[in-house]
Each structure stands twice: as structure tokens, then as C-alpha cells.
Amino acid sequence: MALLLAEYCADNGQPWVLPVVKKVQQQIVHDPTLSHEYLSVRGLPEFNRATTALILGADSIAIVEKRADSIQVPGGCGSLCMGARFLKKWYTITHPKAVAIYISSPSWETHMTVFQEAGFMDIFKYRYWDNENLCVAIHKWLEDLQNAPEYSIVVLHIAAHWPTAMDPTPAEWKQIAEVMKRKKQFPFFYVTAQGLASGDLNKDAWPVRHFVTERFELFCAQSFGKNFGLYNDRVGSLTVVSRDNYTLIRIRSQMELAARQTWSNPPRYGARIVATILNNPAFFAEWRENLKRMAERLMLLKEKLKEELRTLGTLRSWEHITRQIGLFIYPGFTDFQIDYLMKKKHIYLSSIAQINISLINSQNLTYIAQCINEAVLSNPEDMKL
Incomplete structure (x- = not known):
């Protein structure tokens, strides 16, 4: 399971095309005055x-x-x-x-x-x-x-x-x-x-x-x-x-x-x-709503991951991931934990363990949290509490 892609993905794991972008694409395609100059x-x-x-x-x-x-x-x-x-x-x-x-x-x-x-x-x-x-x-x-x-x-x-x-x-x-x-x-x-x-x-x-x-x-x-x-x-x-x-x-x-x-x-x-x-004022307003929807979902996913880890009793505070903003989180894993997640659990991260939070969804949230918990417990002294 790869969590290092750069695109914003919907709950199905596929990159999400903004609805307002779809509308504008259709408008461009059907505009007879446009050329490829x-x-x-x-x-x-x-x-x-x-x-x-x-x-x-x-x-x-x-x-x-x-x-x-x-x-x-x-x-x-x-x-x-x-x-x-x-x-x-x-x-x-x-x-x-x-x-x-x-x-x-x-x-x-x-x-x-x-x-x-x-x-x-x-x-x-x-x-x-x-x-x-x-x-x-x-x-x-x-x-x-x-x-x-x-x-x-x-x-x-x-x-x-x-x-x-x-x-x-x-x-x-x-x-x-x-x-x-x-x-x-x-x-x-x-x-x-x-x-x-x-x-x-x-x-x-x-x-x-x-x-x-x-x-x-x-x-x-x-x-x-x-x-x-x-x-x-x-x-x-x-x-x-x-x-x-x-x-x-x-x-x-x-x-x-x-x-x-x-x-x-x-x-x-x-x-x-x-x-x-x-x-275009109407398109601009819709785009702002699309962005707000995306940002709110990212914030909610961070809260859900934090709560799942808290419920498991994972040995550390995860408050920092809910203070982070945007598409990614920077969880602060050690090299050991990164290696454990990739080799033992097949959760593939970047070398610094940055995670695209939009790739965590309703189907894999529990599994990912359990794997993180195992990685921490496998070498708890290596984790900054």
C-alpha cells in the first residue's frame, strides 16, 4: 500500500477531479472560437x-x-x-x-x-x-x-x-x-x-x-x-x-x-x-467550495487517524498531525519504524515518512493505524515520547 503519491485522492483511492474543473473542461471543448495557437x-x-x-x-x-x-x-x-x-x-x-x-x-x-x-x-x-x-x-x-x-x-x-x-x-x-x-x-x-x-x-x-x-x-x-x-x-x-x-x-x-x-x-x-x-464569479465561488470540501476532509482524516491511534494506546501523543495542514502529514517516524512499515507491513512511504493523508480512507484506516501501532511497539525506546 503506497501512501506517497502526490495527488489528492477521493475515498476510493483515485485522484479526484474537481467538479468545477470538469465544467470548465466541457465548456472549453465545446467552444468553437478556440484554437491551438x-x-x-x-x-x-x-x-x-x-x-x-x-x-x-x-x-x-x-x-x-x-x-x-x-x-x-x-x-x-x-x-x-x-x-x-x-x-x-x-x-x-x-x-x-x-x-x-x-x-x-x-x-x-x-x-x-x-x-x-x-x-x-x-x-x-x-x-x-x-x-x-x-x-x-x-x-x-x-x-x-x-x-x-x-x-x-x-x-x-x-x-x-x-x-x-x-x-x-x-x-x-x-x-x-x-x-x-x-x-x-x-x-x-x-x-x-x-x-x-x-x-x-x-x-x-x-x-x-x-x-x-x-x-x-x-x-x-x-x-x-x-x-x-x-x-x-x-x-x-x-x-x-x-x-x-x-x-x-x-x-x-x-x-x-x-x-x-x-x-x-x-x-x-x-x-x-x-x-x-x-x-468567472460563479466558477470562482464553486472552486472555493471545492477547496473547502477537500481541506475539511483532510482535516477530518487527520482527526480520525489520531483517534484510532489513541484508541489503540499507541505510545506517544499524535496531537502534532492535527496541527499540520494540507495534503500531507509528517508523523515523525524513526528510521526503524519506516523500515518496519515498509518491509514488514508493506506500507510504502517516502524516505522521510511523509504521508499523503487523502490516501487513508474508510477501507484502510484501521489497518494503517494498527500497523503504525505495531511499528512503535516493536521498538518503543526508539520513539520520542
Whole structure:
């Protein structure tokens, strides 16, 4: 039984297609005016406008002052890659010393390699996770930012940090912004599932919007795979917030050149679905309800798993999994327990034991909880109580 797939799955174990996405797909298929012509280098204009407003808020001061815009890219990784290459070529010119990159520990391995491939040499990790208390290590994180050089680029996850599934509180984000402003550091946000983390689009976007109100220049890489269920359509966006409109125009022209040299122009189909939903009030309202339904089910599954483990008397508290948000949970298994679950019980996890909670359903919940209980009991001294 594999619990490491990336898609949101329904109770039958199959990836769920959002009802509003089905409606829009049918509308596109039967629209006689649509063709397969190339998009511009920057992508679908209505997609770029809508995704900028989605993450920043339609009334954002950065939009009002015309110093924010987005460029369509192939997925979240494409967005991160575009941003990294731009920063290596242009950000480092204005800061003669070697610019340091700071990535959370733990984090996606891809994030490290993206910045390495872009040409950055000084790549460091800031402490994100407290493995003893199974929570965000905010004091260590702030200490690492304070000790980081001025003008460092800091990669910040929002809407469910990967892999820990736990984000800072608003008060903690304010502390992070305060240190980064003092150190003149550049925030590079990475957003994989706005709206799916908490069920509230605005709540999930709050950290980015707070940094904008604090007058940061920033990048924000967005992926629309999980929150629209468009996993294989590679729909992404890189949002730029600059100091003024003149700077934005220059950044945009260089990104257009980079896109031309890299993928020429992005794919249309997925972006058209996203743009249609975001720009149609009825579709947008339905999409928000779809997201809320998904997020509430994920929260309920975490509660059910916690209760099942409590009923079995499993030797530890499982409160942390119900504080985690989004599609995954980070249970804090030891290497022994991961090995036990995979080899003895054939429950296949990632190397860090991250679990796609949507794959736990009414048919397998009891069995999975029993297997976890056995893994803990098999070597209880190896488990942090």
C-alpha cells in the first residue's frame, strides 16, 4: 500500500477531479472560437492578471501602484527555476559580494539543485523543524536569519511547508519579516497549494501579503497542480513585486527573454482552465467550495487517524498531525519504524515518512493505524515520547 503519491485522492483511492474543473473542461471543448495557437512568451494575459490578484489580493497596494505582475511558467519547479536564473544574473550585479541562498531544513531536494544549476555557490540551510517537539523551530530559524549575510535570498514555503506540513503563525511571520527587513534580505516565496492548506485562500496567502505591506521586493513561485487538480498540465506562475513600475517593466522584459530562450512559450490548456475559473464569479465561488470540501476532509482524516491511534494506546501523543495542514502529514517516524512499515507491513512511504493523508480512507484506516501501532511497539525506546 503506497501512501506517497502526490495527488489528492477521493475515498476510493483515485485522484479526484474537481467538479468545477470538469465544467470548465466541457465548456472549453465545446467552444468553437478556440484554437491551438501559440501563447505569447509571457503566457495567457488573463491568467497572469488573475494569479497575481489571487496571491496578493485584488486590492493589494503593489497592484494599485503597478509594481506587481506575473509570468506564466510550466509548473512550480519552472517558476522556481525562472526566478533563480533571474536572480543569479541580475540580483547579484547589484550586490558585488557573493549572494547567499538560504533554504529550509528539511526541504525539497529540488530546491537545492535548482539554485545550484542557476550558478549559486553559497547555499545554506536554516533550521525550520524541531524534531524533539515536532513543531516549527522558530527561535532557531530567526537566529539563522539574523546570522545570515545582508542581501541573502531566503526561500520561504507557505500554504503547507514541504515536508513538515506546518507553517509559522502570523505572529511568527511578523518576526521573520522584521529580521529579514533589518538584514535587507530578499524573500522568495514558494506556494504549492493556496486554499488547500487551510481551506481559506486569503488565510493561506497572508504571509506574502504581509511582506508586501512591509514594502519588500519579492518573488513568489506558484503551482496550480494541487489546488485545481491539474497535476500533469504543469500550470505555474512567477509573481514579481518590485519597488516601482519602472523596475517591474525592466524585470518583465528580462524574464520574457529568459522564457524565450528556455521554453519559448508555456502550455495553454491548464492555464485556460485556471483563468476561466478565477475570472468567472460563479466558477470562482464553486472552486472555493471545492477547496473547502477537500481541506475539511483532510482535516477530518487527520482527526480520525489520531483517534484510532489513541484508541489503540499507541505510545506517544499524535496531537502534532492535527496541527499540520494540507495534503500531507509528517508523523515523525524513526528510521526503524519506516523500515518496519515498509518491509514488514508493506506500507510504502517516502524516505522521510511523509504521508499523503487523502490516501487513508474508510477501507484502510484501521489497518494503517494498527500497523503504525505495531511499528512503535516493536521498538518503543526508539520513539520520542
